[in-house]
Amino acid sequence: MPTNRDVLAMLAELARLTTLDEGSSQSFKVRAYENAARGIEGMSVDVAGMSLAELVSVKGVGKSIAEKIREFVDTGTVAKLESLRERYPPAIVELSKIPGLGPKTLKLIRSELGVENLEDLQRAIADQALRRLPGLGATSEERIAKAIERLGMHGKDRRTPISEALPLARRLIEGLEKIEGVTSVQYCGSLRRMSETIGDVDITVAALDPLPVMDFVAGHAEAAEVIAHGDTKTSILTRGGLQVDVRVVAPDQFGAAILYFTGSKSHNIELRQRAIDKGWLLNEYGLIDREKEQIVAAGSEDDIYSALGLAYVPPPLREATGELAVAAGAGFGDLITLDAIRGDLHYHTTRSGDGRSSLADMAAAAHARGHEYVAITDHGEDLAINGSSRDEMLEHRAAISEMQERFPNLRLYFGCELNIGPDGSLDYDPDFRRLFDFTVASVHSHFDLPPDQQTARLLAAMADPSVDAIGHLTGRYIGRRPGIEIDLDAVLEGLQTTGVALEINGALERLDASSEVLRRAMGGDVKFTISTDSHHVSELSRMDYGVAHAQRGWVGAGRVVNTMALSEFEGWRTRRRAST
DNA sequence: GCCGTTTTCGGCCCGACTGTTTTCAGTCG
Numbered sequence: 137m138p139t140n141r142d143v144l145a146m147l148a149e150l151a152r153l154t155t156l157d158e159g160s161s162q163s164f165k166v167r168a169y170e171n172a173a174r175g176i177e178g179m180s181v182d183v184a185g186m187s188l189a190e191l192v193s194v195k196g197v198g199k200s201i202a203e204k205i206r207e208f209v210d211t212g213t214v215a216k217l218e219s220l221r222e223r224y225p226p227a228i229v230e231l232s233k234i235p236g237l238g239p240k241t242l243k244l245i246r247s248e249l250g251v252e253n254l255e256d257l258q259r260a261i262a263d264q265a266l267r268r269l270p271g272l273g274a275t276s277e278e279r280i281a282k283a284i285e286r287l288g289m290h291g292k293d294r295r296t297p298i299s300e301a302l303p304l305a306r307r308l309i310e311g312l313e314k315i316e317g318v319t320s321v322q323y324c325g326s327l328r329r330m331s332e333t334i335g336d337v338d339i340t341v342a343a344l345d346p347l348p349v350m351d352f353v354a355g356h357a358e359a360a361e362v363i364a365h366g367d368t369k370t371s372i373l374t375r376g377g378l379q380v381d382v383r384v385v386a387p388d389q390f391g392a393a394i395l396y397f398t399g400s401k402s403h404n405i406e407l408r409q410r411a412i413d414k415g416w417l418l419n420e421y422g423l424i425d426r427e428k429e430q431i432v433a434a435g436s437e438d439d440i441y442s443a444l445g446l447a448y449v450p451p452p453l454r455e456a457t458g459e460l461a462v463a464a465g466a467g468f469g470d471l472i473t474l475d476a477i478r479g480d481l482h483y484h485t486t487r488s489g490d491g492r493s494s495l496a497d498m499a500a501a502a503h504a505r506g507h508e509y510v511a512i513t514d515h516g517e518d519l520a521i522n523g524s525s526r527d528e529m530l531e532h533r534a535a536i537s538e539m540q541e542r543f544p545n546l547r548l549y550f551g552c553e554l555n556i557g558p559d560g561s562l563d564y565d566p567d568f569r570r571l572f573d574f575t576v577a578s579v580h581s582h583f584d585l586p587p588d589q590q591t592a593r594l595l596a597a598m599a600d601p602s603v604d605a606i607g608h609l610t611g612r613y614i615g616r617r618p619g620i621e622i623d624l625d626a627v628l629e630g631l632q633t634t635g636v637a638l639e640i641n642g643a644l645e646r647l648d649a650s651s652e653v654l655r656r657a658m659g660g661d662v663k664f665t666i667s668t669d670s671h672h673v674s675e676l677s678r679m680d681y682g683v684a685h686a687q688r689g690w691v692g693a694g695r696v697v698n699t700m701a702l703s704e705f706e707g708w709r710t711r712r713r714a715s716t
Numbered sequence: 717g718c719c720g721t722t723t724t725c726g727g728c729c730c731g732a733c734t735g736t737t738t739t740c741a742g743t744c745g
Binding site: 161162163164165166167168169171172195196197198199200201235236237238239240241270271272274275276277489490519520522580581582592 | 717718719727728729730731732733734735736737740741742743744745
């Protein structure tokens with residue numbers, strides 16, 4: 137039976153293909169699919185078990201979508217979706233992901249130039265055919281050419297953003313865990329190491345009988361093609377063109393298997409070398425003493441590291457960049473972990489145009505997660521559409537302090553996500569900005585300014601006494617938009633001297649600042665926040681990703697502001713503001 | 717395709733930006 141996640145994936149694909157069909161993401165049909173998904177997103181009951189009448193009562197779900205959901209549950213497919221897939225094959229969907237190439241232009245080049253895939257498009261660009269089409273010109277043609285180049289869409293080195301790969305892996309795992317006889321499931325590879333982009337998805341399953349697992353994978357709705365279907369390994373290609381390998385091992389070898397399949401390759405080589413030094417052999421079946429013909433460790437990764445005289449190495453660190461030396465010595469005692477997090481400092485409500493859960497729901501969600509404090513940082517007035525006027529913000533402040541009474545154990549801060557203008561200017565005026573308990577300032581536009589101007593606008597923003605943190609540093613969307621170019625040294629120095637914290641944004645599309653930047657920043661004395669940038673109650677789990685990503689940047693808990701106890705945090709903020 | 721009615725049709729968030737134009741179309745958020 138499909139899970140809610142499966143239904144959401146189906147609706148998302150309907151929305152995506154309908155966008156191409158209707159020529160606009162603002163088509164009312166597309167928005168209806170998205171609204172329906174939104175309605176289902178927050179539900180805790182399984183929609184698969186709901187009747188037509190019950191489905192229609194879900195907000196955003198009408199007769200037509202309810203019928204599609206029933207069709208999906210009963211038959212495993214939706215006729216409407218199938219016909220869309222025929223007209224918009226994966227190669228066309230791929231093209232639609234190129235920035236600057238919207239559905240209208242895609243339709244045009246398809247009908248006028250016969251472009252059906254990336255190769256056709258590149259040929260058309262080489263022939264300068266795009267610039268001859270109505271509404272396009274040389275600039276547009278060059279922009280699209282550059283976008284293709286930046287996406288690295290050439291040939292087989294195509295990588296999938298983690299924001300696509302991880303939800304897919306989780307959907308598969310939900311199903312795998314339900315198979316009888318399966319004791320553990322873990323996604324491995326670069327996905328588990330929290331790489332920004334993923335080549336293929338590796339999933340390791342512990343089960344005594346591999347057969348039902350193999351059959352489940354080969355017959356999965358996500359499988360567009362079965363590449364391999366063996367006794368213990370099955371590989372499929374999804375409709376999105378992503379390869380998924382699922383391997384089954386015996387439960388008592390699970391630790392060795394996930395260690396091996398998680399990699400990285402060079403981390404494994406170093407581990408194996410240590411095993412050899414001790415006269416042992418390390419492979420995917422275990423750590424083995426060959427002479428005595430004994431298994432030293434195999435069941436858990438912890439056991440294997442421990443037998444090798446090493447502290448457990450969290451997966452995001454396994455890149456052979458010095459982690460084994462630390463694991464053999466002092467260990468990773470200060471490394472940030474999820475249980476050290478006490479609050480969330482970038483958090484939206486429906487006060488923001490793009491927020492999808494109410495203040496009450498967002499506060500309840502933070503409380504349920506065990507947070508001690510949360511900064512409600514809805515968008516400032518400068519962000520078109522999504523921002524709030526002064527009056528709206530003042531009303532919001534009153535609403536927050538009223539809400540505070542309902543949550544005695546959760547401190548709610550009146551905050552703001554300020555918008556950094558092209559010249560570093562911020563929303564409202566200095567007096568008004570002082571009203572906020574906590575602010576995060578972020579870049580949302582003008583991504584193409586030269587690096588010195590980008591650096592200058594960031595430095596100007598952090599020099600403002602009302603700014604407490606810089607949000608999603610570069611504004612990148614992994615795999616879609618590269619983000620602004622900056623002079624990193626200058627920015628890190630600015631953060632250090634002003635004491636403004638650098639946000640680690642846990643949204644999988646962002647994971648901004650990058651782990652390279654974080655590691656550089658750890659070299660100095662920069663403070664961090666790890667935030668979810670939640671716009672919906674379902675997004676609080678981004679904290680898990682934010683922390684894992686921070687680990688990849690070797691971020692220490694002592695440097696993360698939202699590990700502080702409430703009073704300590706308030707002291708930090710007061711001192712910081714006084715010093716600017 | 718959904719919703720809510722002055723209840724079975726008309727409205728649905730819409731402004732900034734860019735590149736193409738001559739008053740606008742397409743993309744993005």
